[in-house]
Amino acid sequence: PKTYDVVIVGGGAAGIATASSLLKRRPSLDIAIVEPAECHYYQPGWTMVGAGVFQPETTRVPMGAVMPDRVTWIRQAAAGFAPDAREIALADGSSLRYRILVAAPGLRLAWEAIPGLAEALGRNGVTSNYRFDLAPYTFRLASTVQGGRALFTQPAMPIKCAGAPQKAMYLSCDIWRAAGVLPRMEVEFHNAGGVLFGVPTYVPALMEYVERYGIGLNFGSTLVGVDGDAGVATFERKGSDGTAERVERDFDMLHAVPPQRPLDVVAASPLAGAGGWIEVDPATLRHVRHPDVFALGDATNTPNAKTAAAARKQAPVVAVNVLAALEGKAPAAQYDGYGSCPLTVERGKIVLAEFGYGGALLPTFPRWILDGSRPTRLAWFLKDRMLPPIYWHAMLKGREWLCQPQPVVPSKEAA
Numbered sequence: 001p002k003t004y005d006v007v008i009v010g011g012g013a014a015g016i017a018t019a020s021s022l023l024k025r026r027p028s029l030d031i032a033i034v035e036p037a038e039c040h041y042y043q044p045g046w047t048m049v050g051a052g053v054f055q056p057e058t059t060r061v062p063m064g065a066v067m068p069d070r071v072t073w074i075r076q077a078a079a080g081f082a083p084d085a086r087e088i089a090l091a092d093g094s095s096l097r098y099r100i101l102v103a104a105p106g107l108r109l110a111w112e113a114i115p116g117l118a119e120a121l122g123r124n125g126v127t128s129n130y131r132f133d134l135a136p137y138t139f140r141l142a143s144t145v146q147g148g149r150a151l152f153t154q155p156a157m158p159i160k161c162a163g164a165p166q167k168a169m170y171l172s173c174d175i176w177r178a179a180g181v182l183p184r185m186e187v188e189f190h191n192a193g194g195v196l197f198g199v200p201t202y203v204p205a206l207m208e209y210v211e212r213y214g215i216g217l218n219f220g221s222t223l224v225g226v227d228g229d230a231g232v233a234t235f236e237r238k239g240s241d242g243t244a245e246r247v248e249r250d251f252d253m254l255h256a257v258p259p260q261r262p263l264d265v266v267a268a269s270p271l272a273g274a275g276g277w278i279e280v281d282p283a284t285l286r287h288v289r290h291p292d293v294f295a296l297g298d299a300t301n302t303p304n305a306k307t308a309a310a311a312r313k314q315a316p317v318v319a320v321n322v323l324a325a326l327e328g329k330a331p332a333a334q335y336d337g338y339g340s341c342p343l344t345v346e347r348g349k350i351v352l353a354e355f356g357y358g359g360a361l362l363p364t365f366p367r368w369i370l371d372g373s374r375p376t377r378l379a380w381f382l383k384d385r386m387l388p389p390i391y392w393h394a395m396l397k398g399r400e401w402l403c404q405p406q407p408v409v410p411s412k413e414a415a
């Protein structure tokens, strides 16, 4: 098999950004990207599609349009990892060799884990912004439901963009409020977890909207079954004494978010740690057992928020460290766990959560410009007008505005 300097598995947000970042730094690198999909998606836009703000087609491009010119695109799925041989197996039975591997295959949406859900989606009032083809149905439902009960669910962590289940809820409520329908709606949030949002700073602002929209909060309540024809959802509710009971709720609209798991090919490989996620050092993003392997994006075990914003900060860190590894040097850059979740609380306003490892607040702007703990129009403007072009024209092109990697050892003497 052919040996590349760098093989990148996954041409999503993380994989393309890393390829571009590497080529910006060293244009002569021989890079292959292994990616079976025909299209690349801007998934952060799906929340906006679900509220009728973005057109679906603005979130999808042909994969070839984001592949950097100088990479070899292998149009196949990775089927196995053999890090000791520095080899990956491909779906057609062939294989590739590398000097350095960057694994960025994302995660798997486990729709099948909730009996009845897959069959119900797209009709009977059952939708999910977690699928390109269904986000427009969320908007259609929010625009046509004239009263009744709407359920919004969130599975156990980790999930990508942990705020997305409630973003869909607030924006739907805002559509009902504007249409005068909200008083006839009974809205419930069912979260398998125990809190509204994992970083407490943002919870008070979110609670104001929960109250304004009259949302009923259910924590420790996991969606375990859907009967689309009957319009009934089944939840498993954990009691404080550890007991679990099943509760049925009928609905007029159900926005479901599926459990999220590592890809099978990853979980079954030597790259996986406990739980099946790729086990990397949280700072350098280098694999803990295989020094020729780096990983980033949704596929890793690192405890950051799984977001495109995280991948934007991780890509240059991985690029710097891959170049060091190719020269036999130690990693030179580190990642602080930055992730961002623009919580769309109403059309026109966002609570902009930005935080790193351990819930440390990492705001991009000083508070007098943008206070992330409050709903602001500026944050909506960013999400609506700025972040899509930043994604397509900066992040995916290796233009690292506001995300220069930090050196591994912060030099105190330099200060």
Ligand code: FAD
Binding pocket: 009, 010, 011, 012, 013, 014, 015, 034, 035, 036, 037, 040, 042, 043, 044, 045, 046, 047, 076, 077, 078, 079, 104, 105, 106, 107, 129, 130, 131, 160, 161, 164, 263, 265, 296, 297, 298, 299, 306, 307, 308, 309, 310, 311, 340, 341, 342
């Ligand atoms: P992906 O972008 O999912 O890419 C993974 C790629 O790997 C895909 O192209 C896939 O085809 C490929 N692949 C899969 N299997 C294989 C294989 N076997 N071999 C090779 N390639 C393979 N993030 C934000 O920053 N802000 C937001 O507001 C936000 N909102 C979101 C809202 C929704 C509804 C959703 C679904 C996501 C949201 N995100 C948001 C999260 C963000 O989209 C992801 O965190 C980001 O896309 C992760 O990048 P990734 O490259 O790891 O994975």
